[in-house]
Amino acid sequence: MFxxxxxxxxxxxxxxxxxxxxxxxxxxxxxxxxMFGLKGIAAYAYHARELGHKDxxxxxxxxxxxxxxxxxxxxxxxxxxxxxxxxGEMNLRVMEMLDKAHTSTFGNPTPATVPSGTRAGPGxxxxxxxxxxxxxxxxxxxxxxxNVYTHGEMLPAHGYPELRKFKHLVGNYGTAWQNQKxxxxxxxxxxxxxxxxxxxxxxxxxxxxFTCGIAGVSGAKHIQNRDFSDVIEKALSQPPLPxxxxxxxxxxxxxSAVLGLADKVIEAVKAGKIRxxxxxGGCDGAKPGRNYxxxxxEKVPEDCVILTAACGKYRLNARDYGAIDGIPxxxxxxxxxxxxxxxxxxxxxAEAFNCGVNDLPLSLAVSWYEQKxxxxxxxxxxxxxxxxxxxxxxxxxxxxxxxxxxxxxxNIKPIGNVDEDLAEMLK
Ligand code: SF4
Numbered sequence: 001m002f003x004x005x006x007x008x009x010x011x012x013x014x015x016x017x018x019x020x021x022x023x024x025x026x027x028x029x030x031x032x033x034x035m036f037g038l039k040g041i042a043a044y045a046y047h048a049r050e051l052g053h054k055d056x057x058x059x060x061x062x063x064x065x066x067x068x069x070x071x072x073x074x075x076x077x078x079x080x081x082x083x084x085x086x087x088g089e090m091n092l093r094v095m096e097m098l099d100k101a102h103t104s105t106f107g108n109p110t111p112a113t114v115p116s117g118t119r120a121g122p123g124x125x126x127x128x129x130x131x132x133x134x135x136x137x138x139x140x141x142x143x144x145x146x147n148v149y150t151h152g153e154m155l156p157a158h159g160y161p162e163l164r165k166f167k168h169l170v171g172n173y174g175t176a177w178q179n180q181k182x183x184x185x186x187x188x189x190x191x192x193x194x195x196x197x198x199x200x201x202x203x204x205x206x207x208x209x210f211t212c213g214i215a216g217v218s219g220a221k222h223i224q225n226r227d228f229s230d231v232i233e234k235a236l237s238q239p240p241l242p243x244x245x246x247x248x249x250x251x252x253x254x255x256s257a258v259l260g261l262a263d264k265v266i267e268a269v270k271a272g273k274i275r276x277x278x279x280x281g282g283c284d285g286a287k288p289g290r291n292y293x294x295x296x297x298e299k300v301p302e303d304c305v306i307l308t309a310a311c312g313k314y315r316l317n318a319r320d321y322g323a324i325d326g327i328p329x330x331x332x333x334x335x336x337x338x339x340x341x342x343x344x345x346x347x348x349x350a351e352a353f354n355c356g357v358n359d360l361p362l363s364l365a366v367s368w369y370e371q372k373x374x375x376x377x378x379x380x381x382x383x384x385x386x387x388x389x390x391x392x393x394x395x396x397x398x399x400x401x402x403x404x405x406x407x408x409x410x411n412i413k414p415i416g417n418v419d420e421d422l423a424e425m426l427k
Contacts, residue, residue, distance in 0.1 A: 029399035030080035031069045033374065036397070037087040038065055040375025043129075043195070044094040044337050046214065050132055051101035058097070061090045081405070088382030091375040095340035102160070106131060109159030109254035109334065115171035117246030118187075119147050124235045125173045125187055127151035127180070128194030129335055130213055131163065136226040137192060138166040146235050149173040151183070152197070152311050156334035159252020172249055176284035176311040184209065190235040192228070193217070197311075197370065208234055249317055253331040255344035261327055266352050268325050269361070274305055276361040276426055277349075279342055280316060281308035282376070283369030289392030290315060293367055295418045301426070305329050307345070310336035312367040336372045343383065358386050363425035365389045365415060381410055389425075391415030 045058055065083055068074050103109075124146055126134050134150070134157050141148055147170040150157050155172045157163045174183035177197035184191050184205045191209040198217055201209045210231045212223040221230060258265075268274040280297050284290065290312075297306055297316035306329060308316065313332055321329035333341040350357045366388055368377065374395070380388060387410075394403065394414050406412045415421060 025399045026077055026401045027075060027080060029397055029402045030077070030084055032397040033378070033395075033402070034065055034080070034084050034087055035069060036371045036374040037084065037091065037378045038062060038375075039371035040373070041087065041091050041094050043372055044091070044098045044375075047130060047132075047337075048094065048098045048101040050130070050213075051105050053097050053101040055093055055097050058090050058094050061086065084378060085382050087375065088378030088380070091379045092340070092343070092382065095337050095343075095376075095379070098337050099340050102131060103254070103256075106135070106163055107161035108256045109156065109252040110161070110257050111250060111328070112158040112164060112252040114150075114155065114158045114249045114251060115245060115247075116173070116249055117171065117244045118149070118173055118241040119170050119245075120243040121145065121147055121240050122235045122238065123147045123149055123173075123187070123189035123241045124192060124231060125149040125151045125184070125189060126154050126192045126194065127177070128196065128198070128213075128215060129153045129337075130194035131157055131160065133192070133194040133212055133226060134169075135163060137228050137231070138163065138169055140228045141168060141232055141235075142166065144232060144236070146189075146232065147171075147241070152177050152180075152314075153335050154194075155249065155313075156251045156332070156338065159254065159334065175314040178284060178286040188239045188241055190231045190238065192223075192231055193220075208238065210234070247318070249332075250328065250330065251332040251334065253328075253333050253341070254338070255333070255341035255348075258331060258333075258341070258345050259348055262348060262352065264325060264327055265349070268327060269353075272303075273324055274303060274327070275301065276304040276363065277307060278304060278425070279307045279309075279362070279364045279366070281312040281339075282310050282367040283336065283373045284311040284314055284367060285369040285392075287392050289415075290367060292391055292415050292418060293365060296365055296422060299418060299422055302329075305331065307331045307333060307342050309333045309338050309342060310373075315367070336376060339376050339379075343379070357383065363387065363389070365391070365421070365425075367391055368395065381406075384410075386411045387425075388412050389415045389421055 068083055148168055150172045151174045180199045181202055185202055193211045193215045194213055195215050198215055206219050209220045210223050211217055211220055216222055278300055280293055293315040300306055346357045349360055390412055
């Protein structure tokens, strides 16, 4: 990295500091956290803007926060901490705005049971987060004999009335992003990537993979202006997919749907039928240690409810968890930005029980991978939510002193032994 202070490579021979010249590692750590958070905020703001929604306050904060990371502009640790927490506040605003953008365009999601696997015939699988891309593709493929499948973070699309009304949106294929190479290799149809997370494609399917919007991969065709003719042509020229049903998945538990069950939930908690709520989710990834989240969900006692969101859900959503008095034990709220629904539900429960969110029988085990997860974590900290278990490891860009602040103030802990963590959460 080039240092603008001593005008050479940071950490080079004439550099007396470790890392970035003139900044201590705590300032550097907070600036890194801020920058990663801003990237997450930018992603959500981009999707909302595509749907015609903007927020002047969020935009102004982006400028302020970027400016604050300039060389020699601010060395104050507390001001940096404040900015980092403000990023969490702005991310809450932007998640709320994106929720409004989605629900006003595609309707309020309702619970949906989604077939997994493939149906006989030509197909297109759509991955990423951009629901508008999916809607346009569904319009352009209508009546063409092509089945459209969601993949990864697109699964929640099935909850939205304006998307699931298309009969050729037939189900979900595959799991989270890190399995793309195997799953796309085995999918004989066309593949459309709308956002991250995309893996560099194998040669075996590169000619069937298309990117659009913000996503791009060298060697794969990039679609302009949501004209999906090339994707459709490719799907029709490929060998048909086999009939290969693989069970069902559930999604679509937007906060408006869950709050519709609020009376039942409160009654079940009061009657001791629901002992505890767990949020288990976040970004998935290939790093070892993520089986923790699968094992934790498996070991959650029968009288507890699991909330989930983002692609980390694929670590746990292949099982049937049953229901408690008609309340599903696994509640998938949607994409990572739909953690907004989890916040709305937690806040409503706290109001109903006349307590703070930290006093609820609720524990959070969050898997993180990329920048949106950082933005969401900052939102949870902004809301003062404590005792979060974070994994598969703590972010390397958090310096020891910054970590101490997070532990002291919020009691954030790395995930550990499943049985010990579960016992602690249930205490
Ligand atoms: S939840 Fe995170 S890791 Fe998963 S696809 Fe979305 S951005 Fe990528």
